[in-house]
Amino acid sequence: MTAPGGARPGVVVVVRAALLRALLLGLCWWAVSEGDPSMRGYGVVLVAAVTAVTFALAPARRRSPRLAHRAVPTLSLAGWFLWRSVLGGADVALRAVRRPVRTDPVVLEHRLSLPPGAPRVVCATLSSLMPGALSVHLADDVLVLHVIDRALPAREQVDALQRRIAAVLSA
Structure with a gap:
């Protein structure tokens, strides 16, 4: 099993x-x-097989120092995203039970500042x-959004x- 750059990772790394x-x-299977x-029984077999396949697709390699630097912003993004998702679900649920249903839909075009490709x-x-x-x-660099209520801060959310x-x- 050769890592990128031709170096073989150590046994501990693998x-x-x-x-x-x-x-x-295993957590995903559970x-x-x-x-x-x-x-x-199915889980043990599948987890072992999929783990082996992941090594064919992405061989083990020594940790990049950048990985540790990315951990904090990545966890921050994940936490923020999960919280926004909870708020989104609560917003939809409240709109479903309130009478009259409060909507004022709008389609927005928002210019993105992220680099092209995967980040966008x-x-x-x-x-x-x-x-x-x-x-x-x-x-x-233009993201078109459908927003359920023009009073929502959609542009600010996308910028955040x-x-x-x-x-x-950048980490």
């Missing part, structure tokens, strides 16, 4: 990577199977789970999301 991957995949004990796609994808917003289209994504990229 074992650590295998255990971490298996743990994460969640998908809803913790059903009768599914453990991530921003468009994550913006769909913010309160009252749905990304409709992404063309070059961009700042957090940029922090992960």
